Amino acid sequence: MIEVGRFEVFSVVTGSIRLDGGAMFGVVPRVLWQGTEDVDGMNRILLVTRTLVAVDREAGRVMLADTGVGNKWRPNEARRYAVEDRPEALEDALRKHGLSAGDVTDVVITHAHFDHCGGLTEWKAEPGGEVRVRYPGARHWVHEKHWQHAVSPHERDCASFMARDFSILEDEGVLEKVRGDAPDAPMEGISWFLSHGHTPCLLLPLIEDPDAPLLFTGDMIPTSTHLPPLWVMAYDLEPLVTIEEKKKVLGMCRSGLILAFPHDRRMGGCIVNATGKGPRVETPLDLDP
Ligand SMILES: [Zn+2]
Numbered sequence: 574m575i576e577v578g579r580f581e582v583f584s585v586v587t588g589s590i591r592l593d594g595g596a597m598f599g600v601v602p603r604v605l606w607q608g609t610e611d612v613d614g615m616n617r618i619l620l621v622t623r624t625l626v627a628v629d630r631e632a633g634r635v636m637l638a639d640t641g642v643g644n645k646w647r648p649n650e651a652r653r654y655a656v657e658d659r660p661e662a663l664e665d666a667l668r669k670h671g672l673s674a675g676d677v678t679d680v681v682i683t684h685a686h687f688d689h690c691g692g693l694t695e696w697k698a699e700p701g702g703e704v705r706v707r708y709p710g711a712r713h714w715v716h717e718k719h720w721q722h723a724v725s726p727h728e729r730d731c732a733s734f735m736a737r738d739f740s741i742l743e744d745e746g747v748l749e750k751v752r753g754d755a756p757d758a759p760m761e762g763i764s765w766f767l768s769h770g771h772t773p774c775l776l777l778p779l780i781e782d783p784d785a786p787l788l789f790t791g792d793m794i795p796t797s798t799h800l801p802p803l804w805v806m807a808y809d810l811e812p813l814v815t816i817e818e819k820k821k822v823l824g825m826c827r828s829g830l831i832l833a834f835p836h837d838r839r840m841g842g843c844i845v846n847a848t849g850k851g852p853r854v855e856t857p858l859d860l861d862p
Pocket residue numbers: 684686689771792
C-alpha cells in the first residue's frame with residue numbers, strides 16, 4: 574500500500590488468465606519477450622487481473638478500478654483462457670483495511686473487456702441464471718462512447734465483450750457515463766486520462782499528487798513489459814494511436830508520474846525510468862494490500 578495525494582492505494586490480484594503471447598505483443602517477435610514471460614505449451618502467457626483500490630478516508634470514498642475475470646465462466650470458455658478467479662481476494666484485502674464490499678462507493682470500468690469487468694456482476698442464484706450487480710450501492714463510471722461500443726462491438730473485437738458481465742448495469746441505474754474529450758473529475762483528487770488506441774475511450778483514473786501522481790494504465794500499458802512504446806498488443810484497434818499515447822505517458826513519467834498496471838504478475842506498479850534509450854522499471858512499487 575502507498576499513499577498518493579488524499580488516497581491510500583493498493584492493488585489486488587483477483588485472478589489470472591492466459592492469453593496468446595503473439596496477441597499480447599503484436600509484431601514483437603517471441604524471441605524478445607519469452608525470457609520475461611511465463612509461456613505455456615500453447616504459447617499462452619500468464620496474466621494476472623488486478624483491481625486498483627483507492628481509499629479516501631476523509632471523504633468516505635472507496636474506488637475500485639477494474640473488477641477482474643469474475644466467476645460466471647462456462648467450463649469450455651474457462652479452459653480456453655485458463656481462467657482462475659479468486660473470489661475472496663478483494664474482500665480479504667478490503668477487510669485488512671477495515672473495509673467491506675458495502676463500503677465501495679465508486680467502480681471505474683476502464684473498459685468492458687471480459688478480463689476487466691467480469692466482477693461487476695455475479696450469479697443471483699444458480700450458475701447460468703440471472704445475474705445481479707456486485708456493488709449495487711456504488712456509482713459505476715464508464716465513458717459513454719465506450720459503452721456504445723461495448724453493447725454493439727465490431728466483429729473484430731466482439732469476442733472480448735460478454736454482455737452478461739455488464740449489460741444489467743444500465744437497467745439497474747448504477748451507471749455514471751462520462752462524456753467528451755475532457756470529462757469532469759469524478760471526485761476530489763481524481764481526474765480522467767482518456768486513451769483510444771486499445772478500444773474507444775478507455776477511461777483511466779489519474780490519482781493526483783503534487784510530487785508523484787499515479788495513473789492506472791489499463792490496457793494501454795497492460796504490464797511493465799509493455800513500457801516500450803512499440804510493444805503494443807495485437808488486440809488494439811488503433812495500435813499507432815496507442816504508440817503515441819504511450820509516448821505521452823512516458824513524458825509524464827519524466828515529471829514524476831508513477832504507473833499501476835492491470836495485468837502484471839510481478840508488480841502492481843512502478844516508478845519508470847524514461848530518460849534512457851528505452852523506458853524501463855526503475856523501482857517496483859509495493860502495492861500489495
Ligand atoms: Zn482490453
